[in-house]
Amino acid sequence: MDPAQARSAALEAAEDLFYARGIQVVSMDEIRAASGVSLKRLYALFPSKSALVRACLEARDTRWRAQLAAYVDSRPGPPQDRVLAVFDWLHLWFSEPGFRGCAFTNSFGEIGATDASVAGVARLHKEAFRAYVAGLVVAAGEPEESAVAYVLLAEGAIVTAAVSGTPEPAHQARRAAARLLSDAAVT
Incomplete structure (x- = not known):
């Protein structure tokens, strides 16, 4: 080999x-x-094992973000639909066999306090996700700072789906995101 x-x-x-x-x-x-x-x-x-964990997380980050972006980019419709597509993709991910939540959150929770390099990779992943969602939100006509609400809905759905063992939190978060988008369109 x-x-x-x-x-x-x-x-x-x-x-x-x-x-x-x-x-x-x-x-x-x-x-x-x-x-x-x-x-x-x-x-x-x-x-070291730490180096292997970091390499695994970096590879997963690249793959995860590319899959999300490819899915969102494949959705037709107005920019607001692309924000909602994030939650549709989350539902697909949550439905995969063996889904155990976010590998970055899991790694951070397990060893982030004792391994700053792993914590750093987890933080970079979360920041990249926030920036991606912010780009979608801005394209949908909302201010960048409103992206935090959508990110928190997504992050909460990830944790809730992992703990509950059901993909339904993605649909719940999507409905909440749709309400936020609707409210923003009215104002």
């Missing part, structure tokens, strides 16, 4: 294990077994 294949296999195995079970309970040896990458090579690619 060449270095690029080994890196990809290790990242995929680690991300799956971390997301399903948590970071602290998953050992590097379990990642070795799941990935087929020797422990020596695993540590050559990622000198």
Whole structure:
């Protein structure tokens, strides 16, 4: 297995294990077994578990944001519909088998207090999401500062869906977002 294949296999195995079970309970040896990458090579690619966690989160961030943007960009209609499309996409994500909430929130909650680099990656992801939603909100004719309400609806839906085990919070948050958009259009 060449270095690029080994890196990809290790990242995929680690991300799956971390997301399903948590970071602290998953050992590097379990990642070795799941990935087929020797422990020596695993540590050559990622000198620490923290480095592997960061790499997993960075890869997930790129993929997650690209999937969200592709979905929103594929929705026809006025700019307000693109804001609502965020919540439609969240419903699809929440409906995926094995959905366990936001990997960034989970990682931050599990090790963010003791690993500033992981906390930093989580913060960057949340800020990028806020900036993306702000762009949609501004395009819909609202001031940028109103984006926080939509972001909080989305973040609350993510946590609630993970805890409740149902994708319904995405629909609930979408209805609230639609009311906000409607109210903004009236004023």
